[in-house]
Amino acid sequence: MESFVFSPDEKSFFRLQHAAIEYHPFYLQPNPYALDDLRLNKYHAFELEYNRLLWNDLWSLRLSAFREDIPGSTVEAELYPYLSGPHGYMPTEHDNLAYFEGIKLAGELHPFQWLRITPSLVYLHYGSGVDDRNLPRRSLGLEFQLGSLDTNWSLSTAFQYSDQNDLTTRLFDPHRDWDTLDMSFTFRHQLTNYLQFSLIGQRVLRDISSLEDQPLRGEKHAEHSFFFTLDFTY
Numbered sequence: 001m002e003s004f005v006f007s008p009d010e011k012s013f014f015r016l017q018h019a020a021i022e023y024h025p026f027y028l029q030p031n032p033y034a035l036d037d038l039r040l041n042k043y044h045a046f047e048l049e050y051n052r053l054l055w056n057d058l059w060s061l062r063l064s065a066f067r068e069d070i071p072g073s074t075v076e077a078e079l080y081p082y083l084s085g086p087h088g089y090m091p092t093e094h095d096n097l098a099y100f101e102g103i104k105l106a107g108e109l110h111p112f113q114w115l116r117i118t119p120s121l122v123y124l125h126y127g128s129g130v131d132d133r134n135l136p137r138r139s140l141g142l143e144f145q146l147g148s149l150d151t152n153w154s155l156s157t158a159f160q161y162s163d164q165n166d167l168t169t170r171l172f173d174p175h176r177d178w179d180t181l182d183m184s185f186t187f188r189h190q191l192t193n194y195l196q197f198s199l200i201g202q203r204v205l206r207d208i209s210s211l212e213d214q215p216l217r218g219e220k221h222a223e224h225s226f227f228f229t230l231d232f233t234y
Helices: 075-079
Strands: 002-009 012-022 042-054 059-069 099-112 115-126 138-148 153-163 179-190 195-206 222-232
Touching: none
Parallel strands: none
Antiparallel strands: 002 012, 012 042, 042 059, 059 099, 099 115, 115 138, 138 153, 153 179, 179 195, 195 222
16 A cells, blocks of 8 residues: 655645555465466555645545445445445456446534534446446435543444435435435443444444335344444554
8 A cells, every 4th residue: 555645735635545455365275276366366446535624624624536446355345435334245256347436525524622523425436347236326424423532432423325326316316216324323432542442333224215105113124233342552
């Protein structure tokens, strides 16, 4: 991975980042490698980001454009830095040249030291072999975070709506074919200078349009998760 940062002034900067990832099998091959196996399974990711502080440093604006190859792993894992939520597509051996690209616009509002509001908008485009899959094309997110500098704790709640419509189509279109709503709640506490504890609950509603004509007992449309993490810094 390499990264280049240029700051024209004290309130803004550009960042260009490139990453190359090589994938090798972690198991022993039963037979000698064929000629096709000698090729390098290398995938590339590019991102150009612009950051600027506005309104007396109360608002941080971030605009980024990205493109990434899709290796032989789940797409949701590759999309995670730009878009959260499970979508369940596993590329095959014929998808080596598949890719996704897009733009992301996000901002962080700090009206008070203990409050942070983060709206975001992501639009994605997929290459051949992936564009016909059941994947999102745009996502609208909103996160609220309450934090205390004295007690080293924070509470945050996030909402993210995703669908497969074009960027100019209105949200919550009644004629949509596919959409999801991701809701999460997170509690974080800095136990020591080197240890942070997080407790996270998440609920993902799939195909919201199908729930409009059915009672909410249709749990097959919802996914729930609850987990905790310990982050060590050394």
